[in-house]
Amino acid sequence: MNALRAELRKALSLPAVWAGLAVTLFGSTAIAVLNSGRGKTAFETALGGMPLGTVGAVVIGVVAFSHEYTANNADAGGGRQITTTLTVTPQRIRILLAKVMAIVLLVVGSAAVTLPVTIGITHLIVDTTGPGVSFGDAIARCLGGTLYWTLMALIAFAITVILRNGVIPLIVLIVNSSVVSVSFLLSKLTSLAFWLPDVAGLRLFSDVMTVEGALDAGPGGLVMTGWAVVFCVAAGFVFTRRDA
Amino acid sequence: MRLGNVVLSELDKLRTLPITVLTMAGTITVAAVIGAAQRRAAAPVDVVPYVQAGFLLLGILPVGNEYTGRQFRTSLIAVPARGLLAVGKTAAAVVALMLTAVAAAAVQYALDTEAEGIGRYVGMTAYLMVIGLLAYAIALLVRHLVPALVGALCLVLILSPLLAGLTEHARWLPDRAAAELYQPTDAALTGPLVAAAWIAVIGAVAIRRFHRSDG
Amino acid sequence: MITIDQVVKRRRSRTILDHVGFEARPGRVTAFLGPNGAGKSSTLRILLGLDHADSGTALFDGRPYRSLSDPLRTVGSMLEGSGAHRSRTARNHLAWVARSNGIPQRRIDEVLDEVGLTKDGKVRVAKYSLGMGQRLGIAAALLGEPEALVLDEPVNGLDPEGIRWIRGLLRGLADAGGTVLLSSHLMTEVADVADDLVVIAGGRIVTTGTVTDVTAGYGDLEEAFFALTGGTR
Numbered sequence: 001m002n003a004l005r006a007e008l009r010k011a012l013s014l015p016a017v018w019a020g021l022a023v024t025l026f027g028s029t030a031i032a033v034l035n036s037g038r039g040k041t042a043f044e045t046a047l048g049g050m051p052l053g054t055v056g057a058v059v060i061g062v063v064a065f066s067h068e069y070t071a072n073n074a075d076a077g078g079g080r081q082i083t084t085t086l087t088v089t090p091q092r093i094r095i096l097l098a099k100v101m102a103i104v105l106l107v108v109g110s111a112a113v114t115l116p117v118t119i120g121i122t123h124l125i126v127d128t129t130g131p132g133v134s135f136g137d138a139i140a141r142c143l144g145g146t147l148y149w150t151l152m153a154l155i156a157f158a159i160t161v162i163l164r165n166g167v168i169p170l171i172v173l174i175v176n177s178s179v180v181s182v183s184f185l186l187s188k189l190t191s192l193a194f195w196l197p198d199v200a201g202l203r204l205f206s207d208v209m210t211v212e213g214a215l216d217a218g219p220g221g222l223v224m225t226g227w228a229v230v231f232c233v234a235a236g237f238v239f240t241r242r243d244a
Numbered sequence: 245m246r247l248g249n250v251v252l253s254e255l256d257k258l259r260t261l262p263i264t265v266l267t268m269a270g271t272i273t274v275a276a277v278i279g280a281a282q283r284r285a286a287a288p289v290d291v292v293p294y295v296q297a298g299f300l301l302l303g304i305l306p307v308g309n310e311y312t313g314r315q316f317r318t319s320l321i322a323v324p325a326r327g328l329l330a331v332g333k334t335a336a337a338v339v340a341l342m343l344t345a346v347a348a349a350a351v352q353y354a355l356d357t358e359a360e361g362i363g364r365y366v367g368m369t370a371y372l373m374v375i376g377l378l379a380y381a382i383a384l385l386v387r388h389l390v391p392a393l394v395g396a397l398c399l400v401l402i403l404s405p406l407l408a409g410l411t412e413h414a415r416w417l418p419d420r421a422a423a424e425l426y427q428p429t430d431a432a433l434t435g436p437l438v439a440a441a442w443i444a445v446i447g448a449v450a451i452r453r454f455h456r457s458d459g
Numbered sequence: 460m461i462t463i464d465q466v467v468k469r470r471r472s473r474t475i476l477d478h479v480g481f482e483a484r485p486g487r488v489t490a491f492l493g494p495n496g497a498g499k500s501s502t503l504r505i506l507l508g509l510d511h512a513d514s515g516t517a518l519f520d521g522r523p524y525r526s527l528s529d530p531l532r533t534v535g536s537m538l539e540g541s542g543a544h545r546s547r548t549a550r551n552h553l554a555w556v557a558r559s560n561g562i563p564q565r566r567i568d569e570v571l572d573e574v575g576l577t578k579d580g581k582v583r584v585a586k587y588s589l590g591m592g593q594r595l596g597i598a599a600a601l602l603g604e605p606e607a608l609v610l611d612e613p614v615n616g617l618d619p620e621g622i623r624w625i626r627g628l629l630r631g632l633a634d635a636g637g638t639v640l641l642s643s644h645l646m647t648e649v650a651d652v653a654d655d656l657v658v659i660a661g662g663r664i665v666t667t668g669t670v671t672d673v674t675a676g677y678g679d680l681e682e683a684f685f686a687l688t689g690g691t692r
Contacts, residue, residue, distance in 0.1 A: 178401035180293040253559035260551035318542035458510035
């Protein structure tokens with residue numbers, strides 16, 4: 001519990017984490033506002049900014065770990081925070097679990113603020129007459145979107161732990177949440193690509209029609225969760241076995 | 245103090261950092277793999293959108309590396325004339341970007357089912373260099389690798405396509421404007437000018453800050 | 460000859476350097492002493508053109524650092540550690556530094572040998588210990604065979620053998636007519652090597668003079684230091 005508190009504190013004192021939260025909230029809201037008046041329903045309009053939330057989540061996941069390895073006195077003999085972290089909490093699995101929980105709390109928190117805000121705003125400015133989504137559907141997709149962000153953050157975190165490098169997960173995961181997603185390109189070559197983590201979970205929040213051939217929300221969500229678990233277990237395996 | 249020495253020294257800096265070399269090699273590899281995959285999927289081969297991320301990183305590294313430790317202090321002590329340092333660094337970045345862009349365009353040429361006019365490949369090279377220079381200017385302004393990288397990736401890969409679907413004004417965004425370099429349009433000159441203006445403005449603000457700030 | 464005159468530096472409303480002025484003369488080792496946070500590094504950063512002074516001048520033979528052409532051939536300097544990128548090898552670090560000032564690449568071997576890093580030249584700086592980083596910083600300072608040397612806390616992280624080595628190095632440079640300015644918060648480390656002392660406390664110069672002048676009336680340098688800087692034991 002103390003480890004979790006320490007990790008939350010560390011995370012919230014990083015400007016990059018706040019930047020990630022800001023990208024999620026303001027980016028999504030701005031896109032939702034620009035998206036209005038395009039003839040979509042208020043709900044679809046609100047979800048238009050989902051990719052920015054993914055970016056925010058990925059940033060949070062990456063910096064939650066990568067900052068440990070940034071030398072504060074970056075040339076020779078410089079101390080890295082990881083040394084302090086490991087001496088304060090020598091049980092490495094406990095550190096990782098605390099970090100995972102801190103990331104989940106931060107991302108779920110950002111979703112809990114962002115999604116209602118964007119939906120509220122689009123309902124104010126988009127004409128809401130005509131067919132919309134049912135309340136249950138809307139809740140399901142919001143929860144799905146939150147799950148998607150959280151899992152992306154955890155995958156980003158795990159890759160950072162394994163590689164001890166934040167640049168690669170940032171590039172790979174941001175590229176893959178964009179229109180030039182490599183996973184998407186692969187899905188044109190082989191339907192196996194629909195089982196890749198980022199594509200598998202797409203239907204958690206997106207319209208059923210948008211991704212032809214993709215896994216349904218339920219199985220897709222399970223597959224993506226499976227990936228996140230595999231990545232995190234691998235990260236735990238690596239982190240407990242190597243020298244800091 | 246000679247500019248030639250400063251440029252050579254900046255090139256040394258890029259050449260001897262593993263991450264720069266890896267980024268260049270990685271970008272070209274990605275171009276080849278993606279192009280081959282597109283060809284197999286019988287989709288039109290267009291590697292440019294996929295290698296943009298590599299050029300963004302390559303543009304950021306020359307500046308980002310200075311601030312990951314105290315190297316920037318050493319740079320200022322070796323070359324205290326900041327204008328000269330900025331010019332030398334920019335020249336070295338252009339060289340690295342150009343080498344990689346030419347290689348990426350060559351990959352595109354090799355994989356194209358029917359080769360097009362040379363102008364298109366020159367345009368691609370120029371476009372990728374502009375994308376890299378945009379990231380370079382952003383990095384010069386922001387100074388730190390991760391925020392510059394996330395900002396540049398978001399701008400070019402996420403915001404630009406999202407906004408393009410929403411409003412035609414998105415063509416004023418730097419990457420959209422620069423894309424006219426290789427995508428034939430009727431107004432072929434305005435796009436590159438708009439992109440150049442973006443880079444010039446961001447770069448000017450950054451260099452102003454660079455000149456005034458304490459090292 | 461290093462001349463610092465009436466230098467004032469403010470950060471927000473705080474005055475960090477309050478009309479700081481002193482000289483470091485050729486042929487002598489000048490030690491710049493003061494407790495942590497007294498303004499030593501701030502002064503040296505202004506001297507080396509890294510930071511701007513709000514007023515006053517800091518000159519090498521009458522010229523500001525930023526106006527020197529190929530400055531490393533005139534002034535060698537080291538501030539806190541190596542100033543090298545972690546992922547670069549020592550040799551590659553020295554190579555770009557030398558290149559920027561048109562210094563021949565053979566000097567790299569010479570300075571690596573001089574600081575005792577020859578066999579670690581191809582090791583990445585991230586693997587260096589504090590003392591090795593310090594030696595690399597000194598190697599970079601010596602690259603251009605400068606007539607003036609400015610070193611911030613050069614003995615930091617060095618082992619006793621290293622401290623002895625650096626004393627000999629500085630003495631040799633000064634005896635050959637060079638100007639040596641080094642800062643330290645460890646007065647005992649510099650007492651044996653320094654000719655002149657400059658003591659700073661709270662952003663002001665409290666005394667300057669030869670070691671004998673400064674310690675006159677006190678039992679030893681340490682006692683003089685605490686009395687002058689207002690510290691307590």
